[in-house]
Amino acid sequence: MSKSYCFAGWLIDGTGSPVKKDVLICVENGLVSSLEFPGPEELSRLGHGEFSGFTLESYPASTLLPGLIDCHVHLAMSGKRDQKLRLRQLRNEFEQNGPLIHERIEKSLGLGIMAVRDGGDVGGHALRYIRQNAHSRVLVKCAGKGWRAPGRYGRIIGRTPENGSTLAESIKADCAPADHVKILNSGINSLSEFGRETAPQFDRDELGEAFRQARGLGRKIMVHANGRLPVEFAVEAGCDSIEHGFFMGEDNLKKMADRQIFWAPTAFTMKALSADTAAGAEQAKTASMILENQLEQMSRARELGVAIASGTDAGSFGVRHGLALAEELKLMIEAGFSVEETIRSATYAGARLLGLDHELGRLCPGMPANFLVVSGPASDLPGSLADLEAVYRRGEKMTPRACNGRAVHG
Ligand SMILES: [Zn+2]
Numbered sequence: 001m002s003k004s005y006c007f008a009g010w011l012i013d014g015t016g017s018p019v020k021k022d023v024l025i026c027v028e029n030g031l032v033s034s035l036e037f038p039g040p041e042e043l044s045r046l047g048h049g050e051f052s053g054f055t056l057e058s059y060p061a062s063t064l065l066p067g068l069i070d071c072h073v074h075l076a077m078s079g080k081r082d083q084k085l086r087l088r089q090l091r092n093e094f095e096q097n098g099p100l101i102h103e104r105i106e107k108s109l110g111l112g113i114m115a116v117r118d119g120g121d122v123g124g125h126a127l128r129y130i131r132q133n134a135h136s137r138v139l140v141k142c143a144g145k146g147w148r149a150p151g152r153y154g155r156i157i158g159r160t161p162e163n164g165s166t167l168a169e170s171i172k173a174d175c176a177p178a179d180h181v182k183i184l185n186s187g188i189n190s191l192s193e194f195g196r197e198t199a200p201q202f203d204r205d206e207l208g209e210a211f212r213q214a215r216g217l218g219r220k221i222m223v224h225a226n227g228r229l230p231v232e233f234a235v236e237a238g239c240d241s242i243e244h245g246f247f248m249g250e251d252n253l254k255k256m257a258d259r260q261i262f263w264a265p266t267a268f269t270m271k272a273l274s275a276d277t278a279a280g281a282e283q284a285k286t287a288s289m290i291l292e293n294q295l296e297q298m299s300r301a302r303e304l305g306v307a308i309a310s311g312t313d314a315g316s317f318g319v320r321h322g323l324a325l326a327e328e329l330k331l332m333i334e335a336g337f338s339v340e341e342t343i344r345s346a347t348y349a350g351a352r353l354l355g356l357d358h359e360l361g362r363l364c365p366g367m368p369a370n371f372l373v374v375s376g377p378a379s380d381l382p383g384s385l386a387d388l389e390a391v392y393r394r395g396e397k398m399t400p401r402a403c404n405g406r407a408v409h410g
Pocket of ligand 1: 072073
């Protein structure tokens with residue numbers, strides 16, 4: 001039986017409800033047992049390392065929030081900008097990638113990320129790593145290798161159904177089943193022609209049958225889709241989340257709000273490309289126009305009540321593991337989300353999408369005490385994620401080095 005207290009100046013509980021001030025959290029056996037809001041008299045007795053005979057950690061000038069979740073990463077890939085490295089890494093064997101995946105996971109944890117969903121890699125290395133490291137300190141949900149149509153986008157993260165098999169049959173026959181099924185249903189954004197839409201990779205019937213199969217096997221479905229038709233097909237067939245969703249349009253957003261389908265807008269990918277002037281000023285300009293368009297869609301999604309589950313696409317060009325999540329969240333603020341809504345997208349929403357809401361996502365009595373402490377008031381978030389003071393996993397404070405993101409490289 002262990003019991004301790006933690007006091008903080010502000011609390012964001014992850015559900016989107018308003019910031020609360022002066023919170024005293026009691027942790028018993030790794031779980032939050034109570035949240036109290038002491039009055040002035042009680043407050044004056046806090047801050048001396050002890051409360052009611054139990055240890056007290058006090059952070060009066062800091063904010064407490066649930067551990068973060070990045071719903072879209074590629075652990076087998078680096079987010080560095082070096083194109084030679086990016087090409088070379090695609091040929092890595094698992095023996096080379098395993099330690100790199102480990103480093104990226106540890107780096108993410110040091111920045112307050114407690115769970116990620118991996119969107120796939122061509123070798124299925126992230127899935128293999130997780131199977132060999134079941135006690136990874138970050139919870140990892142994996143898609144393994146994604147599915148794409150022959151001749152279409154997705155070679156670096158996916159495979160095609162076997163000759164003569166349908167998508168549904170291939171999912172059923174998959175001998176390395178993962179938590180999520182990842183389906184690629186469009187191309188990627190064109191940097192030479194703003195807003196060019198690609199055709200869906202799979203038709204409505206194929207997707208419907210594939211999703212039924214995946215659900216029957218207990219797996220969730222994440223769909224890479226940009227443009228109206230590719231998103232519409234995936235939404236109408238009943239996916240769990242739309243990944244990217246650039247140029248999907250208002251009708252799709254309405255359907256997603258109605259059906260409670262999550263959206264991971266991965267807006268920072270375009271910001272990273274817009275900063276890459278080496279690729280040519282025109283391409284950088286197109287990327288920033290795409291970003292603007294995506295921020296408008298996000299703003300509309302907020303009005304319509306679409307559930308945003310933040311994902312970064314870490315491992316893409318210029319999208320660094322761990323670091324990118326705060327950048328994605330800053331873009332949500334730019335799109336008009338409140339701090340509470342923004343944090344919800346990387347906590348409670350992510351936990352529900354990943355099926356981890358028993359472990360992560362909210363700070364309330366009964367939940368595991370998985371939380372972060374960042375400097376300053378709640379209104380400094382998400383920028384203050386760069387000033388992470390402490391990470392608590394199941395009530396245990398991690399060592400300062402492990403939670404100081406600036407000291408970790410990779
Ligand atoms: Zn991706």
